[in-house]
Amino acid sequence: MALQDIAGQTVTGLGYELVEIERSAGGLLRVTIDLPWQPGTPETFVNVEDCEKVTRQLQYALEVEGIDYKRLEVSSPGLDRPLRTERDFERFAGEVVDVTLKAPVGAAGAGLVAANRRKFRGRLEKAEGAGAGWQVVWTDEPAAKPGQKVSRKREAAPLQVLGFTLDELKEARLAPVVDFKGRKARPGAQPEAVGGAEK
Structure with missing residues (x-):
């Protein structure tokens, strides 16, 4: 099974959305997740516990499928989230x-x-x-x-x-628009959450 399919099935099976998957030099496997969006409901964001949960499940799935990597990093999309669909x-x-x-x-x-x-x-x-x-x-x-x-x-x-x-x-x-004064929060701004693990 391809890496994209393994990550997609694992992440969606846990109730999240796979935003991006990237392999970097040195064996780093970076997976970006988000919570599914429902029109008309308040915006919710990925937190560290969500990243840890996905990291544990992905480690198991990647080991079972024999996917080689040195380090796995699961994170939220952050302020500059890609828009694809x-x-x-x-x-x-x-x-x-x-x-x-x-x-x-x-x-x-x-x-x-x-x-x-x-x-x-x-x-x-x-x-x-x-x-x-x-x-x-x-x-x-x-x-x-x-x-x-x-x-x-x-x-x-x-x-x-x-x-x-x-x-x-x-x-x-x-666009990563940040207000350092903290008075006006940009609607939909996502605080960055990251969870990682060594293989």
Whole structure:
């Protein structure tokens, strides 16, 4: 059985979602898990106990299947969680995301977007219309610095919109936005939890 299948069956069998699996140099096997999302329910997050539980079960499954690794690390997706499926995009609609396209935006019809640009950061929204896909909305206006007075006469930079489908994406991740003052928690922010074990 393939590593992806073993990890997927083990993780889903315990009631979690397999987000990512990665083999690194030196025999490190990194598995990222999350709790399944149910629309309309409060967001819940993976904790250290969840990681330990999956680590123990994965160690057993990998040993039974004869998968070679030196160290196993099971963790939560963290602040820069990858978005891969339509369900991921539905779950994090309204959040700030980093999007990388497979092909650069062409000059024709790009509006204010520079030609040959592939990376964008903005608020994720569902595009209007049937089969329209998704869009990223952003402005190139720099954020005001703390204590800086902003003129009321200054015109705001226009909002820019880039529509895309999942087939056009190379990669999409939540933008790791952190508020160090602790006053405003970003909705859906996930504290990082990591559990690991040596083989």
